[in-house]
Amino acid sequence: MKKNMGNGDRFLRIIIGVLALILGLSGNFDGTLNWIILAVGVIMVVTSSMQFCPLYSLFGINTGKSKSEKSK
Template sequence: MNKNIGNLDKTIRIASALIIAGLSYFNIITGVLEITLLLIAIIFLVTSLLNFCPLYKIFRYSSCKKE
């Protein structure tokens, strides 16, 4: 797997996941919306830790700076 997530993209994904987790923790979001957003948050965290997004690979996109 080649790295295709840049630092800014990684930061935004992690921040979004933390915000979603906070909204869930404080019961601001509930029900199906909560479950859906938590699944998205988990995907954001995993892709951030791996520095790889499968959708970026499919669309041949990379947010990494060109060397």
């Protein structure tokens, strides 16, 4: 897997993921909505820790710096 996420994107995903996990575990929502919120939280945290988003690769998006930008 080639990394396709930049630091800003990873930070935002971690914040959203942790907030979604807190909401899902708090018990404020019932049924399917609670499971969806938990799933979103887990997906956000996992993709940010791996620095890879399958949807980004599907659509050809790369928010990370390329090698030519790093050398400047």
